[in-house]
Amino acid sequence: MEKFKIILKRFLLNKGSAFGGVFLILIVFGAIFAPIIAPYDWNAVDTGPRLSPPSWDFLFGTDIHGRDVFSRIIYGARYSLSVGVISVLFGIISGSIFGVTIAYIGGRVDIIGSRIIDVMFGFPSFLLSLLVVAIIGVGLWNVVFAVGLASIPHFARIIRSAALQVKEQPYIEACVSLGYGNIRIMLNHILPNIFPIIIVIATLDLGGAIISIASLSFLGLGAQPPEPEWGAMLSSGREYMRYAPWTMIYPGLFLFLTVMSVNLLGDRLSIALDARQSIGKGKV
Amino acid sequence: MDNLLEVSNLNTEFKSDYGSKQALHNISFKIKEGEVLALVGESGSGKTVTSLSIMGLLPNNASIKEGEIKLFNTNKDEIDILTLSDEKHNEIRGNDISMVFQEPMTCLNPTMTVGEQILEVIIRHKKISKINAKKEMIGLLELVEIPDPIQRSNEYPHQLSGGMRQRIMIAIALACNPKLIIADEPTSALDVTIQAQLLELLKKLKNSIVTKTSILFITHDLGIVKELADRVIVMYQGKIVEEGNVLDVFERPKHSYTNNLIQSLPEFKIEKRNKENIQNITKSDNEKLILSIKNIYKEFPVDKGIFKKSTETVKAVQNVSFDVKENKILGLVGESGSGKSTLGKTIIKLIEPTSGQINFKNQDISGFNKKKMQNIRQKMQMIFQDPFASLNPRKNILDTLMEPILVHNLMKKNEAKEYISQIINDVGLPSESLNRFPHEFSGGQRQRIGIARALVLKPEFIIADEPVSALDVSIQAQVLNLLETLKETYNLTMIFISHDLSVIEYFCDEVAVMYLGHIVEMAPVNKLFTNPKHSYTKALLSAVPKVKTKKTNKILIKGDIPSPINPPSGCVFRTRCPNPGIECTGGDIKMGLVEVEPNHWVDKCCVKLD
Numbered sequence: 001m002e003k004f005k006i007i008l009k010r011f012l013l014n015k016g017s018a019f020g021g022v023f024l025i026l027i028v029f030g031a032i033f034a035p036i037i038a039p040y041d042w043n044a045v046d047t048g049p050r051l052s053p054p055s056w057d058f059l060f061g062t063d064i065h066g067r068d069v070f071s072r073i074i075y076g077a078r079y080s081l082s083v084g085v086i087s088v089l090f091g092i093i094s095g096s097i098f099g100v101t102i103a104y105i106g107g108r109v110d111i112i113g114s115r116i117i118d119v120m121f122g123f124p125s126f127l128l129s130l131l132v133v134a135i136i137g138v139g140l141w142n143v144v145f146a147v148g149l150a151s152i153p154h155f156a157r158i159i160r161s162a163a164l165q166v167k168e169q170p171y172i173e174a175c176v177s178l179g180y181g182n183i184r185i186m187l188n189h190i191l192p193n194i195f196p197i198i199i200v201i202a203t204l205d206l207g208g209a210i211i212s213i214a215s216l217s218f219l220g221l222g223a224q225p226p227e228p229e230w231g232a233m234l235s236s237g238r239e240y241m242r243y244a245p246w247t248m249i250y251p252g253l254f255l256f257l258t259v260m261s262v263n264l265l266g267d268r269l270s271i272a273l274d275a276r277q278s279i280g281k282g283k284v
Numbered sequence: 285m286d287n288l289l290e291v292s293n294l295n296t297e298f299k300s301d302y303g304s305k306q307a308l309h310n311i312s313f314k315i316k317e318g319e320v321l322a323l324v325g326e327s328g329s330g331k332t333v334t335s336l337s338i339m340g341l342l343p344n345n346a347s348i349k350e351g352e353i354k355l356f357n358t359n360k361d362e363i364d365i366l367t368l369s370d371e372k373h374n375e376i377r378g379n380d381i382s383m384v385f386q387e388p389m390t391c392l393n394p395t396m397t398v399g400e401q402i403l404e405v406i407i408r409h410k411k412i413s414k415i416n417a418k419k420e421m422i423g424l425l426e427l428v429e430i431p432d433p434i435q436r437s438n439e440y441p442h443q444l445s446g447g448m449r450q451r452i453m454i455a456i457a458l459a460c461n462p463k464l465i466i467a468d469e470p471t472s473a474l475d476v477t478i479q480a481q482l483l484e485l486l487k488k489l490k491n492s493i494v495t496k497t498s499i500l501f502i503t504h505d506l507g508i509v510k511e512l513a514d515r516v517i518v519m520y521q522g523k524i525v526e527e528g529n530v531l532d533v534f535e536r537p538k539h540s541y542t543n544n545l546i547q548s549l550p551e552f553k554i555e556k557r558n559k560e561n562i563q564n565i566t567k568s569d570n571e572k573l574i575l576s577i578k579n580i581y582k583e584f585p586v587d588k589g590i591f592k593k594s595t596e597t598v599k600a601v602q603n604v605s606f607d608v609k610e611n612k613i614l615g616l617v618g619e620s621g622s623g624k625s626t627l628g629k630t631i632i633k634l635i636e637p638t639s640g641q642i643n644f645k646n647q648d649i650s651g652f653n654k655k656k657m658q659n660i661r662q663k664m665q666m667i668f669q670d671p672f673a674s675l676n677p678r679k680n681i682l683d684t685l686m687e688p689i690l691v692h693n694l695m696k697k698n699e700a701k702e703y704i705s706q707i708i709n710d711v712g713l714p715s716e717s718l719n720r721f722p723h724e725f726s727g728g729q730r731q732r733i734g735i736a737r738a739l740v741l742k743p744e745f746i747i748a749d750e751p752v753s754a755l756d757v758s759i760q761a762q763v764l765n766l767l768e769t770l771k772e773t774y775n776l777t778m779i780f781i782s783h784d785l786s787v788i789e790y791f792c793d794e795v796a797v798m799y800l801g802h803i804v805e806m807a808p809v810n811k812l813f814t815n816p817k818h819s820y821t822k823a824l825l826s827a828v829p830k831v832k833t834k835k836t837n838k839i840l841i842k843g844d845i846p847s848p849i850n851p852p853s854g855c856v857f858r859t860r861c862p863n864p865g866i867e868c869t870g871g872d873i874k875m876g877l878v879e880v881e882p883n884h885w886v887d888k889c890c891v892k893l894d
């Protein structure tokens with residue numbers, strides 16, 4: 001518990017992570033209680049004059065259909081956050097399974113697995129997601145899957161090297177000598193010891209995943225209108241940017257602030273957990 | 285003799301996230317000119333902090349709260365070290381005081397040849413021309429007895445062995461004829477035979493140097509103190525508990541801590557045991573074999589890329605055969621690189637043997653696959669060397685001990701809980717410790733947990749791989765005592781791997797001496813230690829610094845262990861043998877044991893010599 005307090009202290013004393021934390025809490029809170037907070041229905045058209053500038057009635061103005069941008073952004077947080085988290089979860093779980101397995105088995109399996117990772121790394125991950133979407137078709141959940149898939153090589157490589165280090169620790173040898181099976185050793189003994197690393201790289205990647213999904217939605221491959229996903233909102237606001245910039249500025253701003261908060265938090269998390277030093281040594 | 289260094293009332297403190305901790309309490313001592321002063325204590329007793337305080341090399345979070353360190357230089361000027369500026373301090377370091385560290389590899393710059401590194405020091409401090417400095421450098425290398433000094437000086441640290449590197453470190457320390465050399469565990473990372481060579485060198489230097497260099501020798505090894513030092517200071521928890529002449533302190537220790545420290549040495553325990561019960565030997569000669577290995581080989585291919593086939597192999601274990609009888613402890617002893625750990629791991633098949641038979645309870649397990657082994661593993665367990673790395677840091681002790689029971693379906697969870705708390709009591713820990721995590725325990729306690737984990741499956745056979753060598757002397761004694769009682773209560777048969785001969789002598793029934801993958805001598809403990817036959821065994825025995833016995837003539841063996849990739853032809857020991865015969869060098873000589881007396885086996889090559 002003492003150590004936990006120290007980590008928390010290191011965390012809160014940093015301005016960046018404190019800001020990121022507060023902002024994220026607000027966003028998550030807004031996303032959960034969207035129906036209560038949002039002044040209007042996100043999909044109700046003509047709640048006010050079309051393309052009206054920000055005012056007390058419409059904090060962030062209205063769009064071309066007269067929908068309240070503020071309400072749409074609050075509902076949009078639900079999409080952006082959840083799709084980001086889900087795609088990272090998908091990527092990190094698959095990457096962990098792949099990385100830990102090839103590291104533990106070693107030998108030829110490791111060599112072939114590592115080469116597969118290298119080949120996948122050859123493609124820019126955004127291109128890889130585009131390719132996947134092109135194959136499986138357009139749609140928000142397809143984009144989530146594509147972005148998650150494209151992040152696997154990155155996760156797998158880091159987790160493989162962390163698992164390799166843990167694998168060399170004598171307590172893993174002790175597990176073998178106690179007659180444990182391979183799956184038990186991987187799940188029960190290697191995985192918990194690389195968990196700090198998994199948390200840190202997942203958090204650091206979350207921002208990127210949110211951006212990638214928003215970008216694909218912006219290109220019209222992900223969320224389809226009228227869904228209030230931030231990327232899609234940016235895309236539909238594009239045409240009116242000259243006379244109604246608020247239809248683009250506010251979704252963009254929230255996207256920016258969310259991603260920045262996540263990154264600040266992740267950055268600080270990696271320092272607070274001191275992930276690199278604590279592999280397998282239990283210093284956390 | 286005049287005083288060279290006076291430390292008075294030194295208090296050093298460390299600050300951390302958890303608050304500050306005082307590492308030194310009122311340390312005061314003096315070093316006279318030309319004297320070897322030993323600083324002894326267990327880890328954490330403040331030996332190194334003391335030396336770093338003198339050198340001004342304390343880490344940033346440490347501060348000297350109080351105290352004075354005075355150095356008297358060549359002109360008998362009094363210098364207060366603690367008030368010096370950094371620049372002035374640099375002048376003193378190297379010129380007046382120099383240091384030899386424990387780990388010679390990390391203290392030498394890997395990108396410079398060792399000659400350049402010595403030159404740098406000479407030129408920096410003496411301000412003489414390069415040619416003269418070079419002459420001096422070669423002289424220094426000769427002084428520390430490095431063969432081929434001109435050629436060696438052009439080599440990089442990684443090309444030299446550990447013992448050579450430490451000689452280079454000593455040469456650097458001597459470069460400017462310092463008044464004081466601080467040697468912080470300079471031989472602890474080295475093998476006994478290499479350590480013996482270095483101690484011999486230090487002794488020679490001590491007697492020969494006309495400039496009256498004093499040495500502050502920091503060590504945990506009381507044997508070395510006895511051999512080398514004039515006076516000794518015993519430290520405990522940042523305080524000096526005893527100070528005096530070496531002979532006085534060892535023969536009439538005044539402080540109870542010093543007394544305990546000496547009494548916990550295996551050599552004293554052996555003596556005590558011999559006095560107490562001689563009938564120990566008459567224990568029933570149970571001849572039931574638990575383990576019998578035949579012609580075990582283990583060779584590791586040396587990797588050369590993915591696609592190229594490796595042509596060279598590391599010959600880690602070569603043609604090893606022996607039996608272990610029920611309730612007996614077989615000791616495996618040898619220097620690092622002798623293959624003793626590999627052999628241990630091969631026996632319980634953590635490593636697959638290249639060829640040979642492993643008969644465990646009349647069953648040849650050498651060909652068993654992983655699945656088949658998992659059931660047998662319950663019967664054979666291992667105790668690991670490093671108590672810090674051999675426990676999973678994320679499992680509490682209960683989970684660590686519970687998991688094997690559940691995996692092997694030995695008992696139900698609620699029964700197991702009771703059983704586990706009984707075992708944890710047996711290894712000397714309270715039941716409350718079950719809910720704690722490994723990092724909350726000290727090294728000795730962790731090793732107890734490691735032992736409990738090995739016992740929890742009720743094994744019949746245990747391999748203990750250097751179980752006490754990572755521990756302090758007094759903790760070592762406790763853990764050895766524990767193993768001894770457990771051996772009785774749990775009816776254990778053991779293979780005990782160690783590089784420490786006195787621990788082996790205290791603990792084992794039989795000993796096998798390994799050298800470069802071969803067993804060169806094997807005998808019951810009493811026979812081997814009183815009447816060693818093989819020249820390597822003799823050299824090993826005489827290399828160990830002891831507190832009790834006075835050594836008159838040491839058998840020093842030259843050089844380092846050859847590479848196991850290219851072991852010498854014929855008898856593998858011939859390159860270091862003190863009296864090799866012509867027949868040893870021939871390539872047609874095969875290693876192999878011959879029974880010279882009942883149960884006393886010696887390698888053929890050395891039998892011929894006698």
